Amino acid sequence: MFTRSERFWRYSAALLLSLVPIFASAASWQHEQGTLTLEKTPERVIALNWAATEALLLLGVTPIGVADRDGYNVWVKEPELPEGVANIGTRVAPSLEAIAELKPDLIVTSSEMAPAANLLERIAPTYVVSVYKQGSRPFEKASGMLTTLGDMLNREKRAEAVLNDIDQTLQAQRRRLENAGLTDRPVALMNFLDDRHVRVYAPNGLFQSALNALGLENAWPHSGNYWGFSVVGLEALAPYRDSRIVVISPTLPGLSDTLANSPFWTYLPPVQRDQVYQIDPVWPFGGVFPVKRLATLLADGLLAGGSDNVR
Amino acid sequence: MYAESTYSPVGRPSLPARVPVAAALIWCSAFLASAAPWFGQLDVGALIAAFWTFEANDYASVLAHYSWAPRVAIAVLIGCGLGLAGAVTQQILGNPLASPTTLGVEAGGQFGVTVATMFFPGLLAFSPDLVAVSGGLLAIGLVIALTWRLGFSPVTVILAGLVVTFFLGAVNMAFLLLKGEWLGNLFIWGAGSLVQNNWQPFMELWPRVLVLGVLMILLMRPLQVMQLGQTSARSLGAKVGLIRVLALFLVVLMSATVVSRVGVVAFIGLAAPVLARLLGARTLPERLIWSSLLGAGLLLLADTLAHWASTWGDGSLVPTGTTTALIGGPIILLALQGLKNTHHMPGQDDSPAGFLPKRRSTLVIGGAIAALLLSTIGISMGWSPGLDEWSWTPIAQWHEAWVWRGPRLLAAILAGVALGLAGTLIQRMTGNPMASPEMLGISGGAAVVMVLIVLFGADIGRAGQLGAATLGAAAALGLLIMLARKHRFAGNQLLLGGLALYVFMDAGLRLVMASGGTVASQLLNWMYGSTWLVSEAEALGLLALIVLISAGLLVIIRPLSILPLGETSASSLGLPVTKVRLLLLLLAALLTAAATVVIGPLSFVGLIAPHLARVLGQQTVGRQLVVAALAGGLLLGVADYLSRTVVYPNQLPAGLLAALVGGLYFLWGLSRHGRA
Numbered sequence: 001m002f003t004r005s006e007r008f009w010r011y012s013a014a015l016l017l018s019l020v021p022i023f024a025s026a027a028s029w030q031h032e033q034g035t036l037t038l039e040k041t042p043e044r045v046i047a048l049n050w051a052a053t054e055a056l057l058l059l060g061v062t063p064i065g066v067a068d069r070d071g072y073n074v075w076v077k078e079p080e081l082p083e084g085v086a087n088i089g090t091r092v093a094p095s096l097e098a099i100a101e102l103k104p105d106l107i108v109t110s111s112e113m114a115p116a117a118n119l120l121e122r123i124a125p126t127y128v129v130s131v132y133k134q135g136s137r138p139f140e141k142a143s144g145m146l147t148t149l150g151d152m153l154n155r156e157k158r159a160e161a162v163l164n165d166i167d168q169t170l171q172a173q174r175r176r177l178e179n180a181g182l183t184d185r186p187v188a189l190m191n192f193l194d195d196r197h198v199r200v201y202a203p204n205g206l207f208q209s210a211l212n213a214l215g216l217e218n219a220w221p222h223s224g225n226y227w228g229f230s231v232v233g234l235e236a237l238a239p240y241r242d243s244r245i246v247v248i249s250p251t252l253p254g255l256s257d258t259l260a261n262s263p264f265w266t267y268l269p270p271v272q273r274d275q276v277y278q279i280d281p282v283w284p285f286g287g288v289f290p291v292k293r294l295a296t297l298l299a300d301g302l303l304a305g306g307s308d309n310v311r
Numbered sequence: 312m313y314a315e316s317t318y319s320p321v322g323r324p325s326l327p328a329r330v331p332v333a334a335a336l337i338w339c340s341a342f343l344a345s346a347a348p349w350f351g352q353l354d355v356g357a358l359i360a361a362f363w364t365f366e367a368n369d370y371a372s373v374l375a376h377y378s379w380a381p382r383v384a385i386a387v388l389i390g391c392g393l394g395l396a397g398a399v400t401q402q403i404l405g406n407p408l409a410s411p412t413t414l415g416v417e418a419g420g421q422f423g424v425t426v427a428t429m430f431f432p433g434l435l436a437f438s439p440d441l442v443a444v445s446g447g448l449l450a451i452g453l454v455i456a457l458t459w460r461l462g463f464s465p466v467t468v469i470l471a472g473l474v475v476t477f478f479l480g481a482v483n484m485a486f487l488l489l490k491g492e493w494l495g496n497l498f499i500w501g502a503g504s505l506v507q508n509n510w511q512p513f514m515e516l517w518p519r520v521l522v523l524g525v526l527m528i529l530l531m532r533p534l535q536v537m538q539l540g541q542t543s544a545r546s547l548g549a550k551v552g553l554i555r556v557l558a559l560f561l562v563v564l565m566s567a568t569v570v571s572r573v574g575v576v577a578f579i580g581l582a583a584p585v586l587a588r589l590l591g592a593r594t595l596p597e598r599l600i601w602s603s604l605l606g607a608g609l610l611l612l613a614d615t616l617a618h619w620a621s622t623w624g625d626g627s628l629v630p631t632g633t634t635t636a637l638i639g640g641p642i643i644l645l646a647l648q649g650l651k652n653t654h655h656m657p658g659q660d661d662s663p664a665g666f667l668p669k670r671r672s673t674l675v676i677g678g679a680i681a682a683l684l685l686s687t688i689g690i691s692m693g694w695s696p697g698l699d700e701w702s703w704t705p706i707a708q709w710h711e712a713w714v715w716r717g718p719r720l721l722a723a724i725l726a727g728v729a730l731g732l733a734g735t736l737i738q739r740m741t742g743n744p745m746a747s748p749e750m751l752g753i754s755g756g757a758a759v760v761m762v763l764i765v766l767f768g769a770d771i772g773r774a775g776q777l778g779a780a781t782l783g784a785a786a787a788l789g790l791l792i793m794l795a796r797k798h799r800f801a802g803n804q805l806l807l808g809g810l811a812l813y814v815f816m817d818a819g820l821r822l823v824m825a826s827g828g829t830v831a832s833q834l835l836n837w838m839y840g841s842t843w844l845v846s847e848a849e850a851l852g853l854l855a856l857i858v859l860i861s862a863g864l865l866v867i868i869r870p871l872s873i874l875p876l877g878e879t880s881a882s883s884l885g886l887p888v889t890k891v892r893l894l895l896l897l898l899a900a901l902l903t904a905a906a907t908v909v910i911g912p913l914s915f916v917g918l919i920a921p922h923l924a925r926v927l928g929q930q931t932v933g934r935q936l937v938v939a940a941l942a943g944g945l946l947l948g949v950a951d952y953l954s955r956t957v958v959y960p961n962q963l964p965a966g967l968l969a970a971l972v973g974g975l976y977f978l979w980g981l982s983r984h985g986r987a
Contacts, residue, residue, distance in 0.1 A: 098960035230627030233506030254436035264377035
């Protein structure tokens with residue numbers, strides 16, 4: 001059938017092909033809903049949640065499409081999302097048609113999208129990783145996601161560098177706090193939802209990793225929902241008299257007046273000790289990056305000293 | 312008018328002792344339970360003194376004075392207000408299922424707060440009452456404007472109120488889904504929390520509640536005249552319409568004022584008057600007084616349970632709206648047991664005469680709707696937005712577009728057909744224009760299961776979702792059959808039973824709403840119908856099921872036209888009434904369950920489509936079924952298309968848009984036929 005020279009070329013080609021995997025292999029990864037196989041390094045990546053968006057940006061990969069792009073720029077802000085990234089819909093219900101139109105070669109999503117997994121697989125290989133899920137440890141999960149994505153996208157070094165940088169920042173901030181002797185009292189991290197309710201960040205959340213690394217104790221002892229927070233009435237904080245209160249911005253207009261007029265608040269032991277600290281916004285449901293940002297903000301805030309009210 | 316005698320035991324001249332005993336029991340146990348956690352920290356005297364003073368150097372005392380005592384006080388005050396408002400509402404509308412919720416007040420209030428939060432946050436900080444009351448007034452204003460020409464007949468007011476509730480509720484949900492992060496406080500507001508850290512809200516609230524309460528009591532005499540029935544009242548010279556408007560206005564002010572402080576604690580206004588009647592309060596003054604007192608006791612009890620649940624659990628807030636719903640559910644069930652088996656439907660008399668338009672040919676109407684449906688399919692498949700611009704997909708490429716556009720459109724249309732059929736069945740069976748699959752609680756049953764799954768953060772595939780929802784619907788159906796068998800499936804009891812199930816679903820939903828933004832958005836998305844997840848196989852499966860059931864329906868057209876004639880006449884015509892009712896119930900439930908897994912429990916198509924068919928002049932059962940099915944399909948088909956395209960690449964749940972589109976049409980139809 002084949003001439004001799006044809007056969008020669010075929011053998012040579014086969015030989016060459018067998019060497020190719022060293023450079024670009026069809027590698028596989030196990031993930032939460034099966035196995036993912038990539039023929040080559042993906043270049044057109046779509047992220048269906050903000051933790052994944054953040055991880056891609058940290059790796060220096062600009063996704064071609066993300067869910068709720070405009071919301072990302074308002075709520076997450078850092079790392080910055082470059083111009084020109086397409087919006088593919090809301091995070092709870094992205095537009096499959098828009099995703100398909102972008103012709104991605106990798107989709108990163110979480111198990112919240114489980115019902116859509118089959119439909120997404122029809123578009124592109126889908127990497128399912130849930131930073132936020134019942135029983136998961138967000139920071140470890142997010143680090144794992146970053147490393148795996150680095151592996152998939154051929155950016156292992158970058159992933160390692162990002163994690164090292166975070167680690168060093170955390171250690172540096174811890175030293176700042178320890179040198180100032182500010183690690184003694186527990187802190188209660190919270191957002192005000194209105195003048196009666198707060199969202200308090202629980203020991204099972206992402207922010208706990210920052211507290212641990214800084215050597216700070218979380219004043220709130222109970223586990224929260226799987227996003228790592230509990231919504232509580234303000235009076236639920238009353239029993240934790242030794243704690244410091246760290247309020248994460250933003251707060252609603254008029255809150256400080258309402259609180260100043262409430263003896264319940266003014267008699268609260270941390271308020272009486274002037275141990276209310278307000279820090280700049282930080283996104284509590286992200287990947288690894290908010291831990292670094294929170295650690296810096298928290299150390300700056302505690303070192304700057306507290307007051308008896310929110311701003 | 313709704314006749315008083317159907318409710319109360321006959322021949323008891325005076326108030327039975329069990330009313331004050333029950334009220335005292337509820338009050339005492341609620342107060343003791345509320346105070347119990349403090350016994351270790353403060354003695355009884357100090358605890359009672361906490362209502363007016365505190366020890367500055369004892370933090371437990373500060374806490375009791377500024378957190379516990381105002382919470383108890385505000386629970387009692389609000390409970391009183393809502394109980395009274397509920398009793399007055401039931402009197403005005405002559406309907407035992409009426410409550411401020413039925414008038415759209417809560418949805419309106421929430422709408423006001425939503426808009427203020429998004430566009431005028433300063434206004435919200437300045438006065439939360441103002442925005443909630445204006446929202447509530449907007450809702451009731453719509454209701455009044457729509458029913459003005461129909462002379463406020465009870466059934467029309469309730470219908471209009473319900474549709475306004477749905478409509479404003481749908482707008483609220485659209486805001487929440489698209490701007491969830493901005494509206495964190497609204498999730499709590501929707502769940503109702505009585506947490507206090509100040510006396511200020513109570514001090515601002517009590518004079519208002521007092522004034523409104525006194526005004527309501529002053530209206531008692533004219534209200535009592537109305538009890539004699541509209542005709543006799545008119546002959547006595549009472550201006551029935553004016554009194555109703557005035558009383559309704561007071562009810563709105565009361566509920567919106569009360570609710571703007573603490574959020575939606577809905578079922579107190581319904582449960583308190585029902586309980587008062589059940590216990591034997593008969594005359595109007597009795598009912599007003601005991602509804603208020605029982606309302607206060609119930610809310611205090613509910614709030615205490617909520618507080619206990621918060622502290623015994625992991626500390627996260629259990630909203631009071633959850634526990635009021637949990638208390639409201641059993642009370643409605645109690646009402647179900649206590650009601651004499653009566654064929655008197657709420658709102659059955661006063662049948663809206665303006666609602667029977669000219670008969671029209673089914674062929675013409677059905678053909679027109681079918682043509683619209685076909686063009687909807689064509690446009691939906693062909694004309695759609697891309698990331699850059701809108702474009703027309705040539706028919707040759709439709710097979711490629713089918714994956715993204717076809718199954719969901721097909722499933723939406725089928726769900727609409729199913730709901731149109733189910734709605735017609737249920738409305739015919741109960742003879743009640745308020746009835747719908749949503750009211751039957753079948754959708755509610757499916758939703759409870761979904762709420763639980765979300766609450767526990769379990770992720771299950773699409774098949775799991777389908778299975779779980781069907782299981783929930785089947786369980787709800789089983790419960791319904793069990794409850795209804797006792798009353799031989801009479802319409803009234805079915806509606807009440809369904810309502811009770813809905814209440815339980817509501818409780819779970821409120822808990823999820825308060826617990827966190829993103830989880831809640833996800834749930835709301837499903838609740839309002841996320842057609843985007845439907846696969847081809849599921850859509851085809853649904854098609855087979857609907858075709859099968861439609862064939863089955865051909866068999867039962869005759870019984871359906873006989874049933875509303877009344878049980879006696881139906882039996883005398885040789886109809887096995889109980890068996891037929893059971894069969895109808897099963898069919899309606901199956902249709903509802905199939906639709907619910909696709910479009911969620913709250914699309915309201917089951918309420919709207921049969922009405923559309925009637926408004927379009929289809930009077931007989933067969934004709935109404937056909938036209939309602941087509942109309943339902945059209946409604947959800949259009950809704951699916953719009954939900955996918957109007958905010959592209961974002962999407963809205965199709966059921967939400969159906970509620971918006973259908974609600975608008977329904978309101979238009981109602982006012983138009985009022986004029987005719």
